[in-house]
Amino acid sequence: xxxxxxxxxxxxxxxxxxxxxxxxxxxxxxxxxxxxxxxxxxxxxxxxxxxxxxxxxxxxxxxxxxxxxxxxxxxxxxxxxxxxxxxxxxxxxxxxxxxxxxxxxxxxxxxxxxxxxxxxxxxxxxxxxxxxxxxxxxxxxxxxxxxxxxxxxxxxxxxxxxxxxxxxxxxxxxxxxxxxxxxxxxxxxxxxxxxxxxxxxxxxxxxxxxxxxxxxxxxxxxxxxxxxxxxxxxxxxxxxxxxxxxxxxxxxxxxxxxxxxxxxxxxxxxxxxxxxxxxxxxxxxxxxxxxxxxxxxxxxxxxxxxxxxxxxxxxxxxxxxxxxxxxxxxxxxxxxxxxxxxxxxxxxxxxxxxxxxxxxxxxxxxxxxxxxxxxxxxxxxxxxxxxxxxxxxxxxxxxxxxxxxxxxxxxxxxxxxxxxxxxxxxxxxxxxxxxxxxxxxxxxxxxxxxxxxxxxxxxxxxxxxxxxxxxxxxxxxxxxxxxxxxxxxxxxxxxxxxxxxxxxxxxxxxxxxxxxxxxxxxxxxxxxxxxxxxxxxxxxxxxxxxxxxxxxxxxxxxxxxxxxxxxxxxxxxxxxxxxxxxxxxxxxxxxxxxxxxxxxxxxxxxxxxxxxxxxxxxxxxxxxxxxxxxxxxxxxxxxxxxxxxxxxxxxxxxxxxxxxxxxxxxxxxxxxxxxxxxxxxxxxxxxxxxxxxxxxxxxxxxxxxxxxxxxxxxxxxxxxxxxxxxxxxxxxxxxxxxxxxxxxxxxxxxxxxxxxxxxxxxxxxxxxxxxxxxxxxxxxxxxxxxxxxxxxxxxxxxxxxxxxxxxxxxxxxxxxxxxxxxxxxxxxxxxxxxxxxxxxxxxxxxxxxxxxxxxxxxxxxxxxxxxxxxxxxxxxxxxxxxxxxxxxxxxxxxxxxxxxxx
Numbered sequence: 001x002x003x004x005x006x007x008x009x010x011x012x013x014x015x016x017x018x019x020x021x022x023x024x025x026x027x028x029x030x031x032x033x034x035x036x037x038x039x040x041x042x043x044x045x046x047x048x049x050x051x052x053x054x055x056x057x058x059x060x061x062x063x064x065x066x067x068x069x070x071x072x073x074x075x076x077x078x079x080x081x082x083x084x085x086x087x088x089x090x091x092x093x094x095x096x097x098x099x100x101x102x103x104x105x106x107x108x109x110x111x112x113x114x115x116x117x118x119x120x121x122x123x124x125x126x127x128x129x130x131x132x133x134x135x136x137x138x139x140x141x142x143x144x145x146x147x148x149x150x151x152x153x154x155x156x157x158x159x160x161x162x163x164x165x166x167x168x169x170x171x172x173x174x175x176x177x178x179x180x181x182x183x184x185x186x187x188x189x190x191x192x193x194x195x196x197x198x199x200x201x202x203x204x205x206x207x208x209x210x211x212x213x214x215x216x217x218x219x220x221x222x223x224x225x226x227x228x229x230x231x232x233x234x235x236x237x238x239x240x241x242x243x244x245x246x247x248x249x250x251x252x253x254x255x256x257x258x259x260x261x262x263x264x265x266x267x268x269x270x271x272x273x274x275x276x277x278x279x280x281x282x283x284x285x286x287x288x289x290x291x292x293x294x295x296x297x298x299x300x301x302x303x304x305x306x307x308x309x310x311x312x313x314x315x316x317x318x319x320x321x322x323x324x325x326x327x328x329x330x331x332x333x334x335x336x337x338x339x340x341x342x343x344x345x346x347x348x349x350x351x352x353x354x355x356x357x358x359x360x361x362x363x364x365x366x367x368x369x370x371x372x373x374x375x376x377x378x379x380x381x382x383x384x385x386x387x388x389x390x391x392x393x394x395x396x397x398x399x400x401x402x403x404x405x406x407x408x409x410x411x412x413x414x415x416x417x418x419x420x421x422x423x424x425x426x427x428x429x430x431x432x433x434x435x436x437x438x439x440x441x442x443x444x445x446x447x448x449x450x451x452x453x454x455x456x457x458x459x460x461x462x463x464x465x466x467x468x469x470x471x472x473x474x475x476x477x478x479x480x481x482x483x484x485x486x487x488x489x490x491x492x493x494x495x496x497x498x499x500x501x502x503x504x505x506x507x508x509x510x511x512x513x514x515x516x517x518x519x520x521x522x523x524x525x526x527x528x529x530x531x532x533x534x535x536x537x538x539x540x541x542x543x544x545x546x547x548x549x550x551x552x553x554x555x556x557x558x559x560x561x562x563x564x565x566x567x568x569x570x571x572x573x574x575x576x577x578x579x580x581x582x583x584x585x586x587x588x589x590x591x592x593x594x595x596x597x598x599x600x601x602x603x604x605x606x607x608x609x610x611x612x613x614x615x616x617x618x619x620x621x622x623x624x625x626x627x628x629x630x631x632x633x634x635x636x637x638x639x640x641x642x643x644x645x646x647x648x649x650x651x652x653x654x655x656x657x658x659x660x661x662x663x664x665x666x667x668x669x670x671x672x673x674x675x676x677x678x679x680x681x682x683x684x685x686x687x688x689x690x691x692x693x694x695x696x697x698x699x700x701x702x703x704x705x706x707x708x709x710x711x712x713x714x715x716x717x718x719x720x721x722x723x724x725x726x727x728x729x730x731x732x733x734x735x736x737x738x739x740x741x742x743x744x745x746x747x748x749x750x751x752x753x754x755x756x757x758x759x760x761x762x763x764x765x766x767x768x769x770x771x772x773x774x775x776x777x778x779x780x781x782x783x784x785x786x787x788x789x790x791x792x793x794x795x796x797x798x799x800x801x802x803x804x805x806x807x808x809x810x811x812x813x814x815x816x817x818x819x820x821x822x823x824x825x826x827x828x829x830x831x832x833x834x835x836x837x838x839x840x841x842x843x844x845x846x847x848x849x850x851x852x853x854x855x856x857x858x859x860x861x862x863x864x865x866x867x868x869x870x871x872x873x874x875x876x877x878x879x880x881x882x883x884x885x886x887x888x889x890x891x892x893x894x895x896x897x898x899x900x901x902x
Contacts, residue, residue: 006320009065010050012048012049012074013025013026013034015032015033015034015048016034017034017047018031018034019031019034023102024051025052025242026048026050026242027099027242028100028103028104029343030100030101030453030502031072031242036339036342039317042336042339044077044247044337045082046079046246046247048242048243048244048245051241051242051474051675052240054240055240055241057215058221059621063215071245073342074245074429076442078093081094086116086203087116087117089120089121091127091128091149092116092121094125094139094247094248094454095115095116095210095248096246097111097112097245098111098244098246098249099111099221099241099244100244101235101239101240104346105230105235106870107866110217110220111146112146112213113143113284113425114142114146114248115143115209116210117139118209119204120138122136122139122140123136125139133180133184134180134183135254135837137183137186137187138252139250141183142182143209144190144202147209147213147515148190148193148194148202151213151215151216154193154198158197158844159190162193163186165214166178166185181330182896188854214243214299220241221240221241221459225440229648231813231816234820234862235875250333252281252335254334255281255643256335257281257331257334258279258282258304259283259329259330259331260276260279260297260331262275262327262328263275263328264325264326264328265325265344266316267345267347267465268347268348268350268351268403269348269351269404270352270353270354270538272358273535274297276328277294277295279294279295283331284340293453293454293455294455294733310337311330313854314337314339320344320363322344323359324345325345325347326342326343326354327341327344327345349378349381349382350382350401350404352373353382355373356370356373357537357879367544368548368552368894370544370545370548371548371549371552371887371891374887375697375861375888375891376861376864376885376887376891378883379542379884380881382542383519385516385518386405386518387501387515388516393510393512393514395508395509396477397490398507398508399450399452399474399475400454400507402454402458402460402465402471402473402474402507403469403504404469404470404504404505405504407427407447407469407501408427408429408447408499408513409426409447409448410426410427410498410499411487411499412428412442412492413430413431413496413726414442414482415430415438416441416442417496418441418446418519420438420779421445424650427447428445430448430450431451431480431500433452433453434451434452434458434460434465435449435451435459435460436459443464448502448504449471449473450470450472450475450478450500451473452478452479452480455474460473472504472508499512500514512803520538525574526572527572527882546887549887550886550890552893553869553886553889554889555873555875555892556576557574557575557875557877557885558580559577559882560578560579560854560858560877560878561575562581562585562725563621564628573879577629577634577635578629578633578635579639579722579853579875580635580878581634581637582637583618583637583638584639586621587614587858591617594610595614597610598629598701599680600672600697607699611700615707615708618705619712621708622636626712626713626723626725627716629724630722631723635763635784635786635855635876636725636727637728637730638691638692638702638706638741639694639695640690640730641693642688642732650674650678653677656670657663662830690730691732692730693737696737702729702741707748709760710725710748710753710758710760713753714752717758718756719855722760724758725758726744726760726762726784727763728764729742730764730765730767732764732766733771734774735778737782738782740762745762746762763783763784763785763786764782765785765787765854766786766787766822767787767788767795768792768795772838773837775839775842776842779841779843782848783850785838785849786876787852787853789855789863791855792834792835793823793826793831796827796830797822797830799823824856825857825860825862826857827860828866835867839871843871850873851871851877852872852874853867853872853874853875858875859881859885864885864893868889868892
């Protein structure tokens with residue numbers, strides 16, 4: 001029993017005990033450090049405290065029993081392996097304390113380096129480094145700065161101001177110009193800042209530093225920026241973070257030392273080659289924070305060829321082992337290469353497709369795994385426009401294209417201002433010297449991010465790529481003045497609110513708004529680019545993966561389209577029919593007058609005359625659509641909204657009539673219209689006279705539409721085409737409603753169709769909760785169901801979509817009540833359960849029942865997977881989302897155990 005208890009409560013693992021498949025327990029960083037250790041790569045020794053320990057700490061507010069003793073035992077083992085003791089004044093062991101969740105959350109949680117330094121061991125560290133006082137005091141000031149900010153919540157800007165003061169006093173802008181005496185003085189200044197804000201001296205006991213740092217990493221899981229990032233990336237909130245305690249190796253020991261980040265392929269484009277950044281005489285946070293501009297990784301070959309060659313060998317080994325793009329952090333300590341981290345690297349949408357195709361060609365993965373590694377959100381990004389440049393648009397600066405895309409917007413210099421303007425509907429570009437994790441809200445709100453410092457591995461670049469945001473980093477021609485809310489470039493001043501445009505592919509920055517043009521991926525879907533002849537690796541990769549998705553998917557993909565032009569475009573995008581044709585859209589524009597005549601009709605003759613005038617117009621609309629679809633199914637929804645939506649607002653009309661009466665004008669027609677609007681006025685029209693109720697109350701309305709549909713289908717068929725109409729009755733809540741409409745419709749269809757061979761299905765939209773719960777009864781009168789998940793969500797939650805999203809959804813998202821709006825992605829537990837019940841009971845009553853969905857969720861990637869699981873036959877979405885739905889339907893159909901596409 002005691003042995004079993006020990007296993008169950010094992011909270012600490014040496015690197016040699018883990019592997020890459022233990023991400024749930026050891027987090028991504030710990031699992032990958034263990035994997036590299038087992039591969040024989042040079043990893044600094046250390047141990048990982050599990051996510052279970054974190055979850056226990058966050059639940060109870062204290063460390064779980066046994067954790068302290070396990071940390072002590074592993075620390076003693078680490079000290080024996082290194083031949084040094086933590087914080088020993090003569091020969092100190094220093095450690096880093098790093099977070100590491102299952103899914104990469106770059107910069108969102110805490111890291112503390114150089115733990116174990118104090119007033120005594122800083123001297124020993126200098127001796128250890130051969131009398132390098134500058135290195136020792138630089139390391140000590142970094143510890144106080146990081147520990148103060150992350151563990152004790154000391155404002156980070158105070159440390160930054162003190163560093164700026166020290167550089168000004170030295171007459172330099174480069175921190176490398178500060179000597180040992182300067183840094184010793186900076187340590188004293190940092191200690192005073194620490195004491196002022198914490199009410200205590202900086203802790204000198206190394207083990208206290210370690211314990212406080214571990215707790216700070218645990219607590220950072222619930223820090224605001226981490227919560228916001230998880231919500232943005234849809235990462236579950238209950239995973240917790242592991243903590244990695246690693247023996248320090250130092251890149252800031254001099255010119256023969258340094259630190260860097262490497263990618264086994266370009267994370268921006270997917271191109272093969274050597275990509276990354278290197279910074280001599282620096283520690284890792286200097287690269288990620290963009291404090292100093294890096295040099296390209298290729299230059300390491302001239303700086304330290306031995307380390308460079310070793311690094312390339314390790315990169316190749318890791319990519320072959322992980323069978324994917326690897327993101328690697330490394331440090332060189334006096335010519336010795338150390339591997340600090342690897343993970344499957346974040347990449348842009350374009351790189352995801354290109355790399356997946358490359359790895360298939362190299363035999364590392366198959367096409368199923370390639371399909372698994374891309375997703376619909378990435379494909380949607382690739383369909384966004386790009387800049388259309390000509391001689392009028394000359395860049396004023398050029399940085400590093402860190403995350404592709406074309407973005408224009410108003411310049412803002414703070415995260416808060418970005419959020420404020422974005423909430424007002426403005427497009428903004430967040431401009432910073434470099435971003436930090438506190439800028440996350442502004443980065444989410446902005447259309448693009450522009451920084452004057454940093455490289456492809458800076459905070460701005462990594463986070464922007466993960467979010468699919470356009471980013472240009474390291475545009476060092478920009479002199480950014482955040483307090484003054486301006487930047488200067490090429491002799492020009494750009495103030496907050498001015499428009500700039502940034503190209504995340506080329507890294508170019510333009511003043512003003514640059515026009516855009518369609519992406520090459522859209523041109524491919526439109527049939528304007530032949531993938532077999534295209535030079536573009538992206539187009540070839542998209543074609544290849546989309547072809548495989550189409551071969552694998554079970555779900556068909558239809559489109560929501562109301563005109564022939566929309567239908568034609570959707571078909572080019574791969575739509576296999578129309579799942580929702582909204583007939584109410586055909587009553588707008590010039591036809592409003594006919595609708596008014598219908599509403600104002602006071603006799604049967606007047607009503608029939610209005611319907612007769614509408615009939616040929618509707619028929620022509622359907623002919624156009626049936627011809628474009630030519631043999632593919634077209635689901636036509638009979639008129640759904642209440643008729644008063646086609647009339648002027650009651651208040652406006654009443655004012656107009658009153659003013660006209662005051663002037664003595666003839667307003668008989670307007671008065672009749674006002675009386676009709678008043679007669680039809682409802683307090684809650686979305687739950688009133690609409691859909692099937694309207695068809696039952698206004699004689700002849702549905703009959704006219706059914707006749708128009710049938711006559712259009714016959715005309716197209718007799719002219720050599722093929723029409724497959726499906727008539728959908730909206731808002732049915734009881735089978736008797738559908739039976740009544742169907743009986744009338746079948747008489748008209750039989751009369752019109754005759755021997756033409758046209759078949760017309762009659763079904764219903766499941767959008768009322770009662771319909772879902774009585775689906776077995778309704779299926780007896782319906783040949784198909786189409787789930788209207790917009791209304792089903794409104795009625796299931798009791799939300800009015802038009803009102804609640806702006807009124808309080810932001811607060812629900814903030815509080816974590818929603819991970820995402822239920823109108824954006826299907827609520828599986830509630831609304832989704834209604835869909836599941838209706839599908840199962842409908843098919844039980846009518847085994848051949850056709851099932852589809854035509855709400856907004858039909859184009860949402862996560863929702864498509866749910867509809868596949870439930871067993872629907874098709875999803876329907878807007879034309880632009882058709883490729884996304886096709887891809888996700890293919891992904892839903894495959895079962896694979898590859899890397900997580902997140």
